[in-house]
Amino acid sequence: MMAESGNITLFDDWLHEQDIQDTPIKDIHLVRSDDGFRMFTEWLFTKKRPLAYDIEATGLDIFAPQYEIKSIQWGDTEQAFVFIWKEPWFQKSIDIVMSETDYPLLAHNASYDALALDRHGHVSSNELLKRTYDTKILSHLADPRSRSEGGVGHGLKNLSAFHVDSNAPDADAALKKIFKDNKWTIKEGWKNIPADHPTLVHYAGMDVVLTARLYPKLKNEIKRQSMGHLVKYEHKLMRLVADMELRGMRVDVSYAEQLAERMTQEEQNCKDIAKELGVSNVNATRDVAAALQNLGVNLIETTEKSGDLKVDKMILTNIANDPSLGKACDLANAVMSAKNNAKWRDAYVIGCLELMDSNARVHPMINALGARTGRMSISNPPLQQLPSGNDAIRRMFLAEEDCRMASIDFSGVELRVLAALSQDPVMLKVFREGGDLHQMTADTTGISRKLAKTVNFGKVYGGGPKGLARQTGLSVDDAKVACDGFDSVYKGVNKFSYQLSAPIKRKDRNYVITHTGRKLPVDSDRSYAALNYCIQSTARDVLVKAMINLAKSGFWKYSLLPIHDEVLFSFPEEDAVELSKEAACKMEMILKDVHITSEPDLGGASWGTLYTEGEHSEIELTDDDRYKYCDEDVVNYIKKMNSESF
Numbered sequence: 328m329m330a331e332s333g334n335i336t337l338f339d340d341w342l343h344e345q346d347i348q349d350t351p352i353k354d355i356h357l358v359r360s361d362d363g364f365r366m367f368t369e370w371l372f373t374k375k376r377p378l379a380y381d382i383e384a385t386g387l388d389i390f391a392p393q394y395e396i397k398s399i400q401w402g403d404t405e406q407a408f409v410f411i412w413k414e415p416w417f418q419k420s421i422d423i424v425m426s427e428t429d430y431p432l433l434a435h436n437a438s439y440d441a442l443a444l445d446r447h448g449h450v451s452s453n454e455l456l457k458r459t460y461d462t463k464i465l466s467h468l469a470d471p472r473s474r475s476e477g478g479v480g481h482g483l484k485n486l487s488a489f490h491v492d493s494n495a496p497d498a499d500a501a502l503k504k505i506f507k508d509n510k511w512t513i514k515e516g517w518k519n520i521p522a523d524h525p526t527l528v529h530y531a532g533m534d535v536v537l538t539a540r541l542y543p544k545l546k547n548e549i550k551r552q553s554m555g556h557l558v559k560y561e562h563k564l565m566r567l568v569a570d571m572e573l574r575g576m577r578v579d580v581s582y583a584e585q586l587a588e589r590m591t592q593e594e595q596n597c598k599d600i601a602k603e604l605g606v607s608n609v610n611a612t613r614d615v616a617a618a619l620q621n622l623g624v625n626l627i628e629t630t631e632k633s634g635d636l637k638v639d640k641m642i643l644t645n646i647a648n649d650p651s652l653g654k655a656c657d658l659a660n661a662v663m664s665a666k667n668n669a670k671w672r673d674a675y676v677i678g679c680l681e682l683m684d685s686n687a688r689v690h691p692m693i694n695a696l697g698a699r700t701g702r703m704s705i706s707n708p709p710l711q712q713l714p715s716g717n718d719a720i721r722r723m724f725l726a727e728e729d730c731r732m733a734s735i736d737f738s739g740v741e742l743r744v745l746a747a748l749s750q751d752p753v754m755l756k757v758f759r760e761g762g763d764l765h766q767m768t769a770d771t772t773g774i775s776r777k778l779a780k781t782v783n784f785g786k787v788y789g790g791g792p793k794g795l796a797r798q799t800g801l802s803v804d805d806a807k808v809a810c811d812g813f814d815s816v817y818k819g820v821n822k823f824s825y826q827l828s829a830p831i832k833r834k835d836r837n838y839v840i841t842h843t844g845r846k847l848p849v850d851s852d853r854s855y856a857a858l859n860y861c862i863q864s865t866a867r868d869v870l871v872k873a874m875i876n877l878a879k880s881g882f883w884k885y886s887l888l889p890i891h892d893e894v895l896f897s898f899p900e901e902d903a904v905e906l907s908k909e910a911a912c913k914m915e916m917i918l919k920d921v922h923i924t925s926e927p928d929l930g931g932a933s934w935g936t937l938y939t940e941g942e943h944s945e946i947e948l949t950d951d952d953r954y955k956y957c958d959e960d961v962v963n964y965i966k967k968m969n970s971e972s973f
Contacts, residue, residue, distance in 0.1 A: 353406040355532030367408045379433040379535040385518045390684040397522040402535035435483045437461040438569040465545035467696040487537040490544040498530035568693045575690035577725040590672040597665035604658040609665045622655035678708045700864040722935030726897040732930040736893030747921035751819025772812030789859035827857035873914035880913045912956030
């Protein structure tokens with residue numbers, strides 16, 4: 328289990344914002360001698376202040392065999408000291424900072440640097456991160472939008488230009504020029520440029536100076552928005568995620584290699600079928616559209632940019648699921664299968680084999696603050712995007728030796744969050760009584776349960792009649808009837824949605840405040856998204872709270888990945904059933920007056936077994952299990968509900 332953090336607060340006493348702007352940068356020192364190190368130590372102990380740190384490396388794939396660190400740099404708002412990897416002063420600088428100072432530390436995207444240093448045995452990532460403020464986390468709290476969404480973004484360069492100094496020297500541009508002059512790609516450039524190259528040293532030093540200067544700006548902005556309470560919370564999550572990344576997952580190499588070959592063959596078989604049906608290139612949208620029309624399909628929708636006929640995934644899926652369309656159905660299936668096999672093979676199978684460390688483990692990067700809403704994402708490889716229900720790729724990933732894979736997810740968490748936040752009486756009643764919300768919607772609106780499920784989730788995601796029509800094949804009029812039926816049954820949801828979106832539509836404000844106090848910007852022309860942002864962000868924070876509860880209860884050492892609304896575990900075989908029950912109970916909580924329930928599922932030696940009939944078993948939690956393992960507020964809630972039912 329990961330150790331609990333020390334106190335993390337926003338520092339008020341070390342530097343005032345107005346002191347930064349006009350403070351000159353004194354120097355960037357490359358330390359390669361004992362005299363240089365003495366200069367560093369004299370500077371280090373001159374005054375107590377936060378220290379910024381950063382590393383430069385040959386790439387981003389920390390655990391790949393060929394990965395190497397180039398340098399580490401320490402600095403403040405005025406100067407920086409750069410130490411070359413494998414030179415004696417590199418480790419000495421880390422040791423003296425960690426053992427002889429108690430200064431708070433600053434870094435941008437701190438977990439990357441900490442994990443790289445941990446991997447090479449220089450310092451424990453946990454110990455380093457316990458003292459670190461991550462300015463990337465602070466930037467997301469201050470404004471979660473990416474640059475493409477109209478925000479500043481979360482890159483150090485853009486943040487510094489906006490918050491610190493728009494005229495700061497662009498060391499990044501100078502580096503790119505060197506890469507270009509040497510005819511290196513960006514990837515080759517970072518690998519090939521010498522660690523002591525003056526431009527790289529300047530770049531490295533500026534990164535820590537800018538990080539130190541950025542911190543108080545972001546600190547003040549977070550205080551202004553009254554979100555300081557989220558700082559400790561997000562940094563605790565950062566440490567849990569870093570611990571999970573460091574642990575990684577075992578890969579069945581032999582199976583993965585066979586799977587890659589099998590997928591290549593399947594891709595070719597589907598391409599051959601597509602060619603027989605008039606498509607020589609499955610990636611050529613125009614060719615696919617023309618062939619489908621020749622086979623009798625009436626395509627209507629066009630793309631906004633080119634005006635070409637649209638044949639996206641949803642359209643192809645609808646055609647593929649309609650056997651009455653004959654050869655058009657066969658073509659749609661062949662096109663999708665060929666593209667999927669190529670995509671999945673390259674992104675997941677081959678991608679994993681290339682990203683493995685020397686112990687045949689892959690270490691997926693977990694972005695704890697991924698989307699605007701804070702929803703987590705996974706990359707290298709993007710395991711949260713694995714095709715639903717596909718066990719073939721998931722079988723690559725193994726539990727630890729003598730362990731079984733377990734998955735614990737929340738039961739309809741977003742709909743439960745919607746009920747809690749909206750306080751809709753019908754929804755609340757359904758969940759309190761253990762009913763089926765999809766069936767309730769179906770029964771009260773006169774539609775099928777399948778359609779009702781689509782309508783329910785469509786409302787969560789901010790969709791309207793047009794979106795529902797596209798998803799289901801209904802006419803827009805029929806979809807509107809279904810949506811209106813939802814609104815008439817769950818009046819509280821409609822009211823809550825209006826309360827969130829109306830001020831944004833009127834341009835009275837440009838954000839929505841979530842249950843945890845997070846401020847999420849919402850564009851006035853997309854005011855309908857306010858409900859979705861609020862639900863998705865709260866559901867994300869429910870998962871985070873569950874992860875923190877798991878860590879407090881000693882379960883973090885078994886965790887592998889957070890995926891959407893679930894956590895993947897590797898439990899010792901002899902205790903797997905009981906550990907699954909206990910972990911599931913530790914994840915449950917009460918949101919306002921709604922019980923967020925969990926569903927444990929226990930598989931075999933691989934992740935894929937959780938998706939195959941007969942290879943996994945769903946574990947039913949009883950009230951007795953919850954009385955034994957759940958937190959006090961959950962137990963009291965259950966007892967209260969049970970007493971009221973008589």
